[in-house]
Amino acid sequence: MLRTLVLLLALVLGVSAGAQQPRGLDSLLGHLIDGDSLPQPRSEPSAPHLERIDSLARLGLRLQAYPGCQIYALYRGRVIYDRAFGSMTRLGGRTEDPNSTFTIYDLASVTKAAATTPALMLLVAEHKVSLNAPLLSYLPETKGSLLGMVTIRQLLLHQSGLPAGINFYTDLIDEESYEGALIRYKAFKGGVPLVGKAWGNPNFRFLDEYIATRRTEQHSLRFSPKKFIAPSFKDRMMERLLSVRVKSDKSYRYSDLNFVLLQQVIERVSHQGLDTFVQERIYRPIGARLYYCPLEHGVKAEVIAPAQDDRFLRGEVLRGTVDDETAACLGGVSGNAGLFGSARELAKVAQLLLQHGTWEGKSIIPAHTVKLFTETLGAGGLRCLGFDKPRRHGGPTGELASHDTYGHQGFTGTCFWVDPRYDLVFVFLSNRTYPSRKNTVLIHERLRQSLQDLLYESLGIMTPRSSLS
Structure with a gap:
């Protein structure tokens, strides 16, 4: 061995430093993972x-x-x-x-499994939330919509009929501030590569109503290291959720939206922010130093590994602020x-x-x-x-x-x-x-x-x- x-x-030392999609790794792993017979366990x-x-x-x-x-x-x-x-x-x-x-x-x-789900465990155990109850039981604004009939159980199992996600951040952007499409599916001059085949146009301006470059009474939540978002944007996000198409087919389909909605349930029922609830009821009792918005808790950026150099939406290195755009639109505290x-x-x-x-x-x-x-x-x-x-x-x-x-x-x-x-x-x-x-x-x-x-x-x-x- x-x-x-x-x-x-x-062999590894011979791998090209610029390789992004190496080939033949399976043969290398074969040297590491063998099938030798060992006592069990x-x-x-x-x-x-x-x-x-x-x-x-x-x-x-x-x-x-x-x-x-x-x-x-x-x-x-x-x-x-x-x-x-x-x-x-x-x-x-x-x-x-x-x-x-x-x-x-x-x-x-x-986060879904280490924060949102344990929080729901507690509320279910305390009979404050029922797995079989529809969303309208906790979010009255969903009444009269197909969304309101989705159950807590279906959200947890990703069998809600909801799409994988929504680009909520597009509502932060002034549509008059850029030319052409904001997101395109082939490379273009000045475009920033995103996930998959998508490319983003970074030449836009945020709406002053929602985004500011300093914290103000109106823009009190951190969107990125140097940008702040208005809490009122959450209302706009809920409006978009209420208008989303919910499929009648309840087979498995992974969706971040399920856990954004579960967060709203937790906060309505507990009358606390999700971050406060899990900190008080789970992390503090077991001595776990886990944080939403670590920069707001005195954690220095230097001890946090940066998640992305975001050259499209936020125009900054994300170090201590959440990489996920949906969570960023909620000021860093989200169920997903x-x-x-x-x-x-x-x-x-x-x-x-x-x-x-x-x-x-x-x-x-x-x-x-x-x-x-x-x-x-x-x-x-x-x-x-x-x-x-x-x-x-x-x-x-x-x-x-x-x-x-x-x-x-x-x-x-x-x-x-x-x-x-x-x-x-x-x-x-x-x-x-x-x-x-x-x-x-x-x-x-x-x-x-x-x-x-x-x-x-x-x-x-x-x-x-x-x-x-």
Whole structure:
């Protein structure tokens, strides 16, 4: 194995520094993830196998999959892996601006499972929210619309019939301030590449009603490091949600809008902002330093990994303000995104769930509610209530994670997974979107999944779930 690792590193050093979509990585990973027979499972992780995690994380740096990353794992309640790699800002494995285990990351859609869903668990346990109740029970303004008939359960399972998302930010922009289309689907002079084939026209002006370059009484929420948004824009967002087309087909369709609406339910019922609610009821009791809007909580930008150099909408490097545009339109606090933290701190929420909602002998979330949310499956078993699930083949997890596993991935290159069958928590954080969202090496090469499988191998867990009944 040592010779294999030496050969692998030699191969890695030959990878072009500018490669964005490397080929042949599967053959390299074969040297790291082997099929050697091991006892199942071990009581202690195998040190040589843990070293493979180091090697694969460094391979990700060489392939420019991310500037840096954090990996954290708990097994039977004990830390078995806690390391950081690379830089906060420099691709290619360079050592400037070094990353650490204390670096804070934009968790993106992990927010859905680490903030919004636990908040709903509490409200369901307290009989303040019913899973089978329609939205109109909590948001009276949806009465008389198809949206009002969507249930809390359908929102959590992504079976609401809602579209994947809405570009709310277009309503912030003065339509008279630019020529042609704001977003186009082929390259053009002066255009900024966005996600997929989309290109954006950055030559626009924001409406003064909504955006200002300094905080004012009217513009009191942070939109980006140097721009502020009016809270009144939330009303405009709700207007657009009320007019959105809701399909009668309630099959699975992932949508950020589901969790934007769930946030509104939580805030109406609890009479608190989502950020305040989860801080008081979940994070503070378990000592988890997780934040919405970290810059507003005294966290220095220098300890936060930047999520994107946004040259289209905000015209700034996003360091400490949320990457997701929908969450930014809500001032950084949203049900779909907006949470920040390190792998160590996120793992506390994962471990709380693994411990059936109990922390140091105290019940934070009732055990029966954790069981309800994590074992209730939606269409095709693709989701449980608020959480993603493994697929039979491929999917968001490694192949060795059990069918019982639940958790979530985030767009910025993050994930956490809880595996009750093996008493295991796995957390991976990165800023793969910095400097550009066009960097999809992490996704296409399934590095998160491969790192997770290496962790299972270190414990002697070698049988893919597809082989288990």
